[in-house]
Amino acid sequence: MKESALPGFLQQVIKKYPDVWKGYQGLGTAISSLDGLDVRTQELVRLGIAIGAGHEGAVHSHTKRCREAGIKDAEIYHAAFLSVNAIGWSAAMAALSWIDDVIGEIKKG
Numbered sequence: 001m002k003e004s005a006l007p008g009f010l011q012q013v014i015k016k017y018p019d020v021w022k023g024y025q026g027l028g029t030a031i032s033s034l035d036g037l038d039v040r041t042q043e044l045v046r047l048g049i050a051i052g053a054g055h056e057g058a059v060h061s062h063t064k065r066c067r068e069a070g071i072k073d074a075e076i077y078h079a080a081f082l083s084v085n086a087i088g089w090s091a092a093m094a095a096l097s098w099i100d101d102v103i104g105e106i107k108k109g
Contacts, residue, residue, distance in 0.1 A: 005064070007057065043069045044079060051083045051095040059098040073103050 006014070014021040032042060043066045050058035066076050080096040087095075100106045 040069050040071060043071060044075070047076065047079050048083070051080060051092070052087055054087075054091060054094070056094075056098050059095055060102055063099050063102040067102075073105060076103065077105070 032039070037045065043062065047059065047062040047066055050062045063076055067073070076099055077096065080092055080099050083095060084092040096106070
């Protein structure tokens with residue numbers, strides 16, 4: 001994701017503390033390059049973790065990253081529905097609404 005697509009406050013943090021951001025990005029790159037999961041699966045796992053943690057901004061970010069990885073919108077919505085039994089209806093519906101903030105298919109009707 002391009003830095004210009006990040007929330008404004010985060011862009012300000014990056015500008016003020018570039019070494020911290022570079023370190024954070026380096027950690028992410030090191031973890032992503034481990035043997036195991038392909039990029040597509042990694043993005044879906046990250047989305048699932050964000051959903052389970054109830055972090056709206058992370059759900060927005062990882063929804064965008066899933067789409068960038070070529071994951072279909074239906075698969076992304078499915079990830080939210082899979083969380084119903086694990087985190088409960090209300091929390092899953094909140095996550096679904098955050099996903100829809102990015103995709104917008106449900107709000108279209």
